[in-house]
Amino acid sequence: xxxxxxxxxxxxxxKWQARRQSIIDTSASVFSQRGYHATGIMELxxxxxxxxxxxxxxxxxxEELLAAIHDRVMDExxxxxxxxAESGGSPPQQLAMLGEELLDVIHRYxxxxxxxxxxxxxxxxERVEQFRGPRREYERRVEAILQAGVDSGQFRDLQPRLxxxxxxxxxxxxxxxxxxxxxxxxxxxxxxxxxIFMRGITNTAEG
Amino acid sequence: xxxxxxxxxxxxxxKWQARRQSIIDTSASVFSQRGYHATGIMELxxxxxxxxxxxxxxxxxxEELLAAIHDRVMDExxxxxxxxAESGGSPPQQLAMLGEELLDVIHRYxxxxxxxxxxxxxxxxERVEQFRGPRREYERRVEAILQAGVDSGQFRDLQPRLxxxxxxxxxxxxxxxxxxxxxxxxxxxxxxxxxIFMRGITNTAEG
Numbered sequence: 001x002x003x004x005x006x007x008x009x010x011x012x013x014x015k016w017q018a019r020r021q022s023i024i025d026t027s028a029s030v031f032s033q034r035g036y037h038a039t040g041i042m043e044l045x046x047x048x049x050x051x052x053x054x055x056x057x058x059x060x061x062x063e064e065l066l067a068a069i070h071d072r073v074m075d076e077x078x079x080x081x082x083x084x085a086e087s088g089g090s091p092p093q094q095l096a097m098l099g100e101e102l103l104d105v106i107h108r109y110x111x112x113x114x115x116x117x118x119x120x121x122x123x124x125x126e127r128v129e130q131f132r133g134p135r136r137e138y139e140r141r142v143e144a145i146l147q148a149g150v151d152s153g154q155f156r157d158l159q160p161r162l163x164x165x166x167x168x169x170x171x172x173x174x175x176x177x178x179x180x181x182x183x184x185x186x187x188x189x190x191x192x193x194x195x196i197f198m199r200g201i202t203n204t205a206e207g
Numbered sequence: 208x209x210x211x212x213x214x215x216x217x218x219x220x221x222k223w224q225a226r227r228q229s230i231i232d233t234s235a236s237v238f239s240q241r242g243y244h245a246t247g248i249m250e251l252x253x254x255x256x257x258x259x260x261x262x263x264x265x266x267x268x269x270e271e272l273l274a275a276i277h278d279r280v281m282d283e284x285x286x287x288x289x290x291x292a293e294s295g296g297s298p299p300q301q302l303a304m305l306g307e308e309l310l311d312v313i314h315r316y317x318x319x320x321x322x323x324x325x326x327x328x329x330x331x332x333e334r335v336e337q338f339r340g341p342r343r344e345y346e347r348r349v350e351a352i353l354q355a356g357v358d359s360g361q362f363r364d365l366q367p368r369l370x371x372x373x374x375x376x377x378x379x380x381x382x383x384x385x386x387x388x389x390x391x392x393x394x395x396x397x398x399x400x401x402x403i404f405m406r407g408i409t410n411t412a413e414g
Contacts, residue, residue, distance in 0.1 A: 037242050122242070158399070174372070201403060
């Protein structure tokens, strides 16, 4: 799967890319405070200190901006999942690592995650699949780790789909209270969460 | 805490109340599909087959409607929590029962929960506290059960606040995929979730 395939990436230099990223980040913050629908183009212009023409030059449309906010989060989430897959650790180690990676992204991008989780119904056309595809792929990664652990006998005989949804809920829901600059680091949360979840699914039959 | 203190409850008969409830439910469905901000009063009138004056007679304002959607879910959640508190069960029994109660509400009101979790930033003034108060109270109930289990030695020495947030995330997040009429009942989900969580926090030091 291609990562970070933002529109026009190949046609523009690093300065343009950096400005575009900063517009995406600023706009995520505006959307998370006021909502996607309630935010007009003029507000986005003001927040980014750009005229309407200049803003469109970077983002194309409001919906493209929403898709770009999604990509920014999901690309990082998938890069983390790739790192975990390449680590070659045991299923328990991989699941713990995946939790650390996921909470690290949520911790760094609370506004993006808020917009990502709340405003995705506004996406239309092929952007719906652009949103759903990586989400499904990530869910499959979690399920695969769980199944591998069942196969190896390290995890008890669980329902991989429901267990993956439990794990995802526990971690994803942190976007409501886990913020960069807050009292808790991503690791402060990932560690006790992994402890709960790992004990919860570890096979204790053999002792 | 007063439950179901909807505006004007005491001044109107059961027929008015029933019609109001049905307007709240229909509007929750419209908001969950189109978003609170994007939905105009005229759309709410059309969905409820009412003129503007008649609609305002039942709901007062769009924001009051949002608060009423919140109350409808949160009242039921708190009634469930009261039942659990009155059951007199052990902390593990109470936590399992609380999960069943919570998933039952989410399963019955997916649209309300969607609106509740996504649109609460639109609440203003005293409605912010009306939203936050019961949420905090519910979180405290979860923490209290966890603490009671630690005190009784049935749960291991855990962090009650973070553990409550893990439990809440795991259960609340089901609103994205657990729907009435879907393949899974609330119990189908509550049972394996309780199994994961209970093993995750049970004290195994004594055997």
